Amino acid sequence: EADIYQTPRYLVIGTGKKITLECSQTMGHDKMYWYQQDPGMELHLIHYSYGVNSTEKGDLSSESTVSRIRTEHFPLTLESARPSHTSQYLCASSEPGQGIYEQYFGPGTRLTVT
């Protein structure tokens, strides 16, 4: 069974706070991704990882940072939250599957910065 978890599901926080959004998967996938999604908009890739100690920035410029110390864990950190960071953040992972790299998504974290 494909399992990928995100915590918290909802977060309301004040401007200037440091926050970490957690993402974990139990499938042993090498590839993991963070997307930002605004209402009615497409998904924007902000970070991805090919494996442990490998992280890359995505297409959308983001002030967040990520780390990949363990295969199953891919947290995203905002050092100083701003109202412009208000959005939904989706974590995903993928396995080779004969080169297809089908993505599995977590339930998302809806972040509101006041």
Added chain:
Amino acid sequence: AQSVTQLGSHVSVSEGALVLLRCNYSSSVPPYLFWYVQYPNQGLQLLLKYTSAATLVKGINGFEAEFKKSETSFHLTKPSAHMSDAAEYFCAVKSGGSYIPTFGRGTSLIVHP
């Protein structure tokens, strides 16, 4: 380079009517194509995928999609809409040499009683 165009940000149908969600893609190499569904306050769930094995692909919840190379299309259909089908639907394309798909803007399916 690859891109996806989903025609219509909103599609409204009556319960029991045919569902047709349009997706056109561009890809410089033979693509892999995906349809995902997103219910409110949830992540994306894979509905179906095209991997060149068959042009007509059947997915979960009674959905299917047909790959038409000449039209560069991968439209999603369901013969009879159900209220529970109301959700956001995303089409995505990925070339064989990439780990990262390109997503369309999504189409919101509204189902009326």
